[in-house]
Amino acid sequence: MMINCGAHGDRVSAVICGHLLPSGPAPAGFIENSSDPDDLQAWCHACEEKFQQEDGLTDGFKAFNRMAIVCVTCYDEAKARHAIATNG
Ligand SMILES: [Zn+2]
Ligand SMILES: [Zn+2]
Numbered sequence: 001m002m003i004n005c006g007a008h009g010d011r012v013s014a015v016i017c018g019h020l021l022p023s024g025p026a027p028a029g030f031i032e033n034s035s036d037p038d039d040l041q042a043w044c045h046a047c048e049e050k051f052q053q054e055d056g057l058t059d060g061f062k063a064f065n066r067m068a069i070v071c072v073t074c075y076d077e078a079k080a081r082h083a084i085a086t087n088g
Contacts, residue, residue, distance in 0.1 A: 003071050011071035014040035017047045018066025020078040030083040040075050044082060 003013040019028050020042065029045025043051075047065050054061040070078070 003069060005071040005074055008071050008073040011073055012038055012040075013069050014072050014075035015042070016068055016070055016075060016078055017043035018068050019044040019046060020082055021068055021070075022077075022081075027082045027084050030079050032079075037072070040072060042075070042079070045084075 001013045002010050004010050018024070020030065029048070030042055031045065031048045032040070032042045034041040043065060047061075050061055050064045051057075
């Protein structure tokens with residue numbers, strides 16, 4: 001699936017949670033759920049905790065997650081902004 005986000009032209013689409021959009025505070029954490037370059041998916045640390053609490057993709061989780069479709073370049077930018085280094 002392709003998407004034109006406006007800033008980067010036609011790119012492969014990726015899925016992130018609403019908290020990882022540029023309007024949200026950073027860093028929020030960046031947990032990748034798929035490493036398939038044609039189907040990248042990630043959400044923030046709070047979504048990971050919510051997912052564990054809800055024990056699956058429930059309606060409550062989806063409302064919290066506020067899934068957003070972005071291009072892979074936006075995905076990379078979100079990753080750079082939100083990933084929390086674990087090695088010091
Ligand atoms: Zn989130
Ligand atoms: Zn983009």
